[in-house]
Amino acid sequence: MEAYLQRKRVFLLLVSWIWPLAVLGGTGNNTTNATAPLSSFSRPKVVNVGALFTSNSVIGRSAEPALVAAINDVNSDSSILRGTKLNLIFQDTNCSGFVGTVDALQLMEKEVIAAIGPQSSGIAHVISHVMNELQVPLLSFATDPTLSSLQYSYFLRTVPNDHFQMYAIADVVNYFGWKEVIAIFVDDDNGRNGISVLGDALAKKRAKLTYKAAFSPGASSSEIADLLVSVNLMEARVFVVHVNPDTGLSIFSKAKNLGMMVGGYVWITTDWLPSFLDSSDSVNPETMDLIQGVVALRHHTADSDQKKKFASRWKNFKNVETSSFNSYALYAYDTIWLLARALDLYFKDGGKVTFSDDPRLRDTNGSSLHLSSMQVFDQGQKLFQTLIGMNFTGLSGQIQFDSEKNLGHPAYDVLNIGGTGSRTVGYWSNYSGLSVVTPEILYSKPPNTSISTQHLYNVIWPGETVTQPRGWVFPHNGKPLQIAVPYRVTFKEFVHKDKGPSGVKGYCIDVFEAAIDLLPYAVPHVYILYGDGKRNPSFKNLVNDVVTNKYDAAVGDVTITTNRTRIVDFTQPYMESGLVVVAPIKELKSSPWAFLQPFTLQMWCVTGVFFLFVGTVVWILEHRHNPEFRGSPRHQLVTVFWFSFSTMFFAHSTYILFDLFFLRSSIL
CATH class of the missing domain: 3.40.190.10 (Periplasmic binding protein-like II)
Structure with a gap:
C-alpha cells in the first residue's frame, strides 16, 4: 500500500512539471501548441513582431528608436498583455526594393504575428501579397494611395494616406487662385500614384497638371538639372515636389543655380521636407538658403503632455541621434501600442497564437528559398479585425480607422520656410479645409469647407516678397x-x-x-x-x-x-445691341369720325344710355325747384341732353351737381 502511494506521489510530481510546459509550448518557442487547451495559462510568453525599415534614412532613423522605446514601455507595463512579452525583429531593407522583399520573406520564417512597415511603397505592394497568403497583419508606413485594403485584406496603414495630402495641396493651389501646376516627382510607385491623385484633386478645383516631370530614383545631378531646365521653359510657375526626404534637397540646389528660387516662382513640397528639417537640430545656412519661400506640408499631430514627455525622453535613448526625431517617431510608437492593445483585447476574448503549414508553399528540388518554412497565422483575420476596431489616444492624436481603414481625421500643418526655420501659416484637415485654427478646435464644430471659411496667414514667397506670384508666364518655347x-x-x-x-x-x-x-x-x-x-x-x-x-x-x-x-468664358460686353421690333410702316387716312374708334358701338350705346339716365334723374329732382328745368317740353328735353353732355367736359360742374344731389337727397 505504501509503495502504491509512493508511486502516486511521483506520478503527480511529474505531471506538475510537464503540464505547464505542455500548455506554454515547452521549448521556449514564441507560439502556443496548437492542441493546448484554453485556460488561464493559454497566453504565450513571447510573441514576435517584425519591423521593415531602411535604417540609414530620415524615416528609419526616427522610427527604429521609437519602436524599441514602445516595446520596452509595453513589456514593462503590467496592466497590458499580462505576462506576454513582445519581441521586436528588425530587418533593414537598405533602400532596395529587391533586398527589402527578400528581407520580408525571411521575416515571415520567424512566425511573426504582425509586421510593421515598410516605408517603401514598392516593397509594400509586393509583401502585401505575402501577408494575404500567410494571413499576417501588415501595419504599414507606406503612403501610396493605391495601397488599398480592398485589394490587400491584411494591409493597415498607420500613417496618413497621401490621398489626403494631395487634396490638401489642391486646396492650397485653389486658395491662391492658380490654375496650372507642374509636378516634380520620383518615378516610383509612391511618386506616380501620389501625383495621379493630385491631378484628380486639381481637376475638381478647375485647375490642372500641365506637366509631370518624373526622374528615376537614382537620377544624377545632371539629369535633375536637365529636367528643371525643361520645365523652366514652360508656362506654369507653380511646382509641386513629391520626392523622398533623403534626396529632395538636390532639386532645390539645382533650381537655385538655374535662378528658379526668385520672385515669380512658387514651390510646394509634400511632408518629406519638414521630416528632413525636423530630423536636424540645426540645418546649415547653405541648406536653408536653398529653400527660402517654400511652402510645405507636415503631418499634424496634436500637442499633448504625452507628446512633450516623449520628445524630452528622446535624447536619453541609447544609440539614438537626438536630431532624428520627427512625426514618424510618433506614429511608430503609437503603432506598437496599437498592436499591444489589440493583442490584449484579443487574448481576453480567448484568442490563441498558432501557426500551420501552407500546402501551396513547397520547396522544389535544390531550392534554397525555404518557402515551406513560412507558416500561416491561423488567427490572423481575427487579430486584424481587432486592430481596425481600436480607438485610443496616442502621441500623434486619436488612433481610429475609418471605413476604408485609413487613420481618421487626417490633418496637415501648412509651413512657410524662411530665415533659419519655418513658421506655420495655417492648417488643413479633410474636416474643414484650410484654416488658421487648429483642427482639434474645429472638430467640435460642424464641418465647413466653403470657400469663405478658407484662410491662411501671409506667405513670404521666393525672392523675399509678400506679393503673391501670378503663377505663370508666357512660355519661351510656346506657340502664340x-x-x-x-x-x-x-x-x-x-x-x-x-x-x-x-x-x-x-x-x-x-x-x-x-x-x-x-x-x-x-x-x-x-x-x-x-x-x-x-x-x-x-x-x-x-x-x-x-x-x-x-x-x-x-x-x-x-x-x-x-x-x-455654360461652356466658355466671355469678357464683359463692350457694346449693347438691345432688343428692337422691326415692323413695316403703314400710312393711315384721316377721318372726321376718328374719335369714335377708341370705343366699340356697344360701348357708345351704353355710354348714351347712361347719359340719358343721369339727365332724367337730375330732371326729376330739379323740375319742381329749378326754373332752368321748366318750360316747354322741347326746352326741358334740350336741357336734359345738354346737362348730360356737359358732364364729359366740365368735371367741376359735375362734382358740384353731385354734391348738391347728395345734399338734397340727405335732406329729403
Whole structure:
C-alpha cells in the first residue's frame, strides 16, 4: 500500500512539471501548441513582431528608436498583455526594393504575428501579397494611395494616406487662385500614384497638371538639372515636389543655380521636407538658403503632455541621434501600442497564437528559398479585425480607422520656410479645409469647407516678397495664342479681312489690341479667319471649336447667350445691341369720325344710355325747384341732353351737381 502511494506521489510530481510546459509550448518557442487547451495559462510568453525599415534614412532613423522605446514601455507595463512579452525583429531593407522583399520573406520564417512597415511603397505592394497568403497583419508606413485594403485584406496603414495630402495641396493651389501646376516627382510607385491623385484633386478645383516631370530614383545631378531646365521653359510657375526626404534637397540646389528660387516662382513640397528639417537640430545656412519661400506640408499631430514627455525622453535613448526625431517617431510608437492593445483585447476574448503549414508553399528540388518554412497565422483575420476596431489616444492624436481603414481625421500643418526655420501659416484637415485654427478646435464644430471659411496667414514667397506670384508666364518655347476671328460678309465694321500684318481689322480687333496693350507682359498671338468669306460663319460652331481647344480664344461680335456661358468664358460686353421690333410702316387716312374708334358701338350705346339716365334723374329732382328745368317740353328735353353732355367736359360742374344731389337727397 505504501509503495502504491509512493508511486502516486511521483506520478503527480511529474505531471506538475510537464503540464505547464505542455500548455506554454515547452521549448521556449514564441507560439502556443496548437492542441493546448484554453485556460488561464493559454497566453504565450513571447510573441514576435517584425519591423521593415531602411535604417540609414530620415524615416528609419526616427522610427527604429521609437519602436524599441514602445516595446520596452509595453513589456514593462503590467496592466497590458499580462505576462506576454513582445519581441521586436528588425530587418533593414537598405533602400532596395529587391533586398527589402527578400528581407520580408525571411521575416515571415520567424512566425511573426504582425509586421510593421515598410516605408517603401514598392516593397509594400509586393509583401502585401505575402501577408494575404500567410494571413499576417501588415501595419504599414507606406503612403501610396493605391495601397488599398480592398485589394490587400491584411494591409493597415498607420500613417496618413497621401490621398489626403494631395487634396490638401489642391486646396492650397485653389486658395491662391492658380490654375496650372507642374509636378516634380520620383518615378516610383509612391511618386506616380501620389501625383495621379493630385491631378484628380486639381481637376475638381478647375485647375490642372500641365506637366509631370518624373526622374528615376537614382537620377544624377545632371539629369535633375536637365529636367528643371525643361520645365523652366514652360508656362506654369507653380511646382509641386513629391520626392523622398533623403534626396529632395538636390532639386532645390539645382533650381537655385538655374535662378528658379526668385520672385515669380512658387514651390510646394509634400511632408518629406519638414521630416528632413525636423530630423536636424540645426540645418546649415547653405541648406536653408536653398529653400527660402517654400511652402510645405507636415503631418499634424496634436500637442499633448504625452507628446512633450516623449520628445524630452528622446535624447536619453541609447544609440539614438537626438536630431532624428520627427512625426514618424510618433506614429511608430503609437503603432506598437496599437498592436499591444489589440493583442490584449484579443487574448481576453480567448484568442490563441498558432501557426500551420501552407500546402501551396513547397520547396522544389535544390531550392534554397525555404518557402515551406513560412507558416500561416491561423488567427490572423481575427487579430486584424481587432486592430481596425481600436480607438485610443496616442502621441500623434486619436488612433481610429475609418471605413476604408485609413487613420481618421487626417490633418496637415501648412509651413512657410524662411530665415533659419519655418513658421506655420495655417492648417488643413479633410474636416474643414484650410484654416488658421487648429483642427482639434474645429472638430467640435460642424464641418465647413466653403470657400469663405478658407484662410491662411501671409506667405513670404521666393525672392523675399509678400506679393503673391501670378503663377505663370508666357512660355519661351510656346506657340502664340490661336485667335479665331469670324470672316464676316455683313457688318464688316465689327471685323473684316485686311491686308495688314495682322490680317484682320475692325472695331472688335481694336478693343482686343487695346486690352493686350494694358497687360504688363507680352502675349504673342495670331489671328485666324473663321469661315469661307462667302457667308457669315456659324457662331455656335465657333464657340464649340474654342471649347475643344482647336482655338485658344475668339474675338468678334459673338452674342452672349445662356447656353454659351455654360461652356466658355466671355469678357464683359463692350457694346449693347438691345432688343428692337422691326415692323413695316403703314400710312393711315384721316377721318372726321376718328374719335369714335377708341370705343366699340356697344360701348357708345351704353355710354348714351347712361347719359340719358343721369339727365332724367337730375330732371326729376330739379323740375319742381329749378326754373332752368321748366318750360316747354322741347326746352326741358334740350336741357336734359345738354346737362348730360356737359358732364364729359366740365368735371367741376359735375362734382358740384353731385354734391348738391347728395345734399338734397340727405335732406329729403
